[in-house]
Amino acid sequence: MPLPQLVTSGIELALNKVLLLDPDSQGRLRKLSGRSLQVKVNELPWPLMFSFSSQIDVRIASQDPQDTIADCLIELNLETLPKLKDSSQLTQLIQQKKLNLIGDIYVAQTFSSLMKDLDIDWEEQLAKYTGDVVAHQTFSSTKTLFKKAKFNLEQTAEKLAENLRQPNSVSITQNEMILFSEDVNDLRSHTERLAARIARLEQTAQIKAEQNQTKGSAK
Amino acid sequence: MSASETPESQPQQEQTTHFGFKQVDKNQKVNMVKDVFQSVAAKYDIMNDLMSLGIHRLWKRYTIDCSGVRAGHKVLDLAGGTGDLTAKFSRIVGESGQVILADINDAMLKVGRDKLRDKGIVGNVEYVQANAEELPFPDNTFDIITIAFGLRNVTDKDKALASMYRVLKPGGRLLVLEFSKPSNEILNKVYDTYSFHLLPKIGQLVANDADSYQYLAESIRMHPEQEVLKGMMENVGFEQTTYHNLTGGIVALHRGFKF
Numbered sequence: 284m285p286l287p288q289l290v291t292s293g294i295e296l297a298l299n300k301v302l303l304l305d306p307d308s309q310g311r312l313r314k315l316s317g318r319s320l321q322v323k324v325n326e327l328p329w330p331l332m333f334s335f336s337s338q339i340d341v342r343i344a345s346q347d348p349q350d351t352i353a354d355c356l357i358e359l360n361l362e363t364l365p366k367l368k369d370s371s372q373l374t375q376l377i378q379q380k381k382l383n384l385i386g387d388i389y390v391a392q393t394f395s396s397l398m399k400d401l402d403i404d405w406e407e408q409l410a411k412y413t414g415d416v417v418a419h420q421t422f423s424s425t426k427t428l429f430k431k432a433k434f435n436l437e438q439t440a441e442k443l444a445e446n447l448r449q450p451n452s453v454s455i456t457q458n459e460m461i462l463f464s465e466d467v468n469d470l471r472s473h474t475e476r477l478a479a480r481i482a483r484l485e486q487t488a489q490i491k492a493e494q495n496q497t498k499g500s501a502k
Numbered sequence: 503m504s505a506s507e508t509p510e511s512q513p514q515q516e517q518t519t520h521f522g523f524k525q526v527d528k529n530q531k532v533n534m535v536k537d538v539f540q541s542v543a544a545k546y547d548i549m550n551d552l553m554s555l556g557i558h559r560l561w562k563r564y565t566i567d568c569s570g571v572r573a574g575h576k577v578l579d580l581a582g583g584t585g586d587l588t589a590k591f592s593r594i595v596g597e598s599g600q601v602i603l604a605d606i607n608d609a610m611l612k613v614g615r616d617k618l619r620d621k622g623i624v625g626n627v628e629y630v631q632a633n634a635e636e637l638p639f640p641d642n643t644f645d646i647i648t649i650a651f652g653l654r655n656v657t658d659k660d661k662a663l664a665s666m667y668r669v670l671k672p673g674g675r676l677l678v679l680e681f682s683k684p685s686n687e688i689l690n691k692v693y694d695t696y697s698f699h700l701l702p703k704i705g706q707l708v709a710n711d712a713d714s715y716q717y718l719a720e721s722i723r724m725h726p727e728q729e730v731l732k733g734m735m736e737n738v739g740f741e742q743t744t745y746h747n748l749t750g751g752i753v754a755l756h757r758g759f760k761f
Contacts, residue, residue, distance in 0.1 A: 350570035
């Protein structure tokens with residue numbers, strides 16, 4: 284089975300399904316109509332070619348340079364990929380040499396915005412299958428559950444922190460940490476002063492010894 | 503047989519050709535193939551998905567990946583049937599390009615046209631009923647020609663390849679996606695059993711037509727295997743001709759350039 288084509292087929296299906304969930308995305312996609320973007324992720328074996336029309340077509344880009352005439356070509360590592368969501372970062376990434384871009388930066392920026400600005404009403408999507416009442420109740424319950432879970436989590440974290448700061452605990456407060464750091468700094472200064480004084484005394488003793496030696500030999 | 507020779511100058515045995523495992527008169531084959539596709543046109547897509555478990559979509563994707571198509575190209579999707587390749591080519595070549603979906607069979611062409619229009623694919627696609635052996639286009643017209651699962655149904659394959667070569671622009675390429683010979687003997691036997699025993703039964707069940715799918719299995723066996731087809735392409739002038747086996751050689755994609 285042609286595995287790369289299976290992968291591109293999956294990416295293409297997912298991208299277009301997601302775009303369909305946001306009615307405003309068609310307008311933004313139209314700005315890219317007729318353009319193409321080649322993405323080479325260094326960790327992946329195949330470069331991908333995105334062609335834009337009323338939908339996004341994803342292909343394996345040919346290894347033959349004559350075949351791969353895209354409006355914009357970007358080359359990057361996997362770790363940089365999530366940063367592309369913010370199109371304002373593109374120039375910075377290029378300067379940091381984390382992103383290699385050849386061609387029209389507008390294509391990359393518009394594609395990045397297209398994905399970042401997706402606004403999907405998940406409640407409405409669910410309502411298509413379950414009806415408005417069930418969808419609304421499901422989402423309200425989920426939101427309440429999330430809120431409760433978040434509140435419980437925050438409280439647990441606070442209690443845990445408090446327990447750790449008790450007299451017999453293994454942790455200290457921030458003030459205690461600052462005081463301890465100041466003590467350490469004082470001790471370091473004292474030690475440095477003492478070391479300097481010892482060095483000076485040693486130097487004086489050595490000079491006196493040399494002078495005595497000179498006098499003895501002159502007699 | 504060279505494209506310039508007339509049927510009259512041929513010995514009697516060259517007046518016939520195969521239709522599956524049968525030998526038929528060359529003039530009859532076109533109509534017989536037409537009858538097959540007239541019969542299966544309505545159920546063509548669903549049968550393709552069933553027979554190949556959907557893998558035909560990946561084979562066609564591979565063909566497009568190897569085509570080097572880009573905006574502005576002029577593409578001929580020969581024996582394009584229900585327009586799977588045309589749909590994708592149309593979106594990629596954009597408004598500045600053009601795709602011609604050609605098929606000898608009007609029923610297939612009608613199904614393809616209706617399907618593409620329903621998908622909103624209009625504007626840069628034209629539909630032409632054409633015989634691959636005598637393509638009704640001027641010389642040096644297309645950047646890319648594809649023929650997917652169509653060449654084995656053509657009566658005179660050499661003549662068809664020569665015709666494709668003629669209408670291709672210098673620098674253009676032909677892609678032939680076709681059933682071929684599995685490279686592994688065990689796979690070959692499994693495939694044989696599937697083709698001759700299971701396939702006609704699926705055809706009977708879904709399309710109510712076992713004979714057409716019996717023909718499909720037979721026509722696959724009669725189609726020239728990989729190296730032979732490569733030689734045929736080279737004989738009519740294609741250069742840098744290569745082929746790539748897909749799914750163990752059940753299908754092969756041949757690619758040749760005109761320079």
